[in-house]
Amino acid sequence: MAQAKTFTTAELDRVLRSVSTKKYAQRDRALILTGFWSGMRVGEIAALKMSDVVNEDVSIKNEIRLSGAQTKGRHPRTAFIPAKLQAELQSNLTTRFARLPRLPFFHSANRLGFSANSLCQWFFWVDRAAGISGASSHIGMRILAS
Template structure:
């Protein structure tokens, strides 16, 4: 199976512009896409996140999401750290959709039920395709998250923990070494 493509910021912006042109579920679609890019969560994890996983009792967005073993790959729970940008996006999204219960899926379908991992993977495929970004998949956000953080000089052990990998070799596959990263590296000597 081919690796997911790492997307450049211009391509992410292109997809966000496409999402903004859609009149239905714009806030939800933007929040789903940015959850992938800003948290590095797997599509199956995004599909299983519940309101109570991300929202505090006072309505604020948590800075850490504790995924249970059932919500993750490999049946090993993990903590996903939510940055300020994503907390703002999720708060904005939650203001547009009146969620009733902490146990409800964070992201809903047209039938007001949650996405399955497969249906969410298909959603990502079609939104990338319709936005004109070829070769992207549901895993592109996760891979772009890892590459972006790596480009900032964050070590592979930290990336391993952020991505929830048991094996550091798996993490190394996620990181694309761009020409700019290589230029920056040689300037360190």
């Protein structure tokens, strides 16, 4: 089975520039960088709730503890959140009006959460719009593994 393409820094910059003009630019940037800098799978990102990411004092957690229900293989794991990603997630949080613990951290255009499938398609179309071919929603995992 072929592995996902590994992005170059220039390609990542191109994707980030592409989403910077969109309606949900901050959310889109945070979604992309969450995949790149945390190594979470798309299904894990889609499953994130406010309580998984945000502390009671409204700061971003240093690590996200994913339950078995949120992961592939149903094995709980921890995703570590570097400071640069914490800053991006905090910036995304400022765009949210409702911050109830059970709400999805990343919302779709209709203010609902993404499904794993819809987020996978979202990544496909974002990469395509930026002119990146051969990309996959597993790109962040490949970067951390390399």
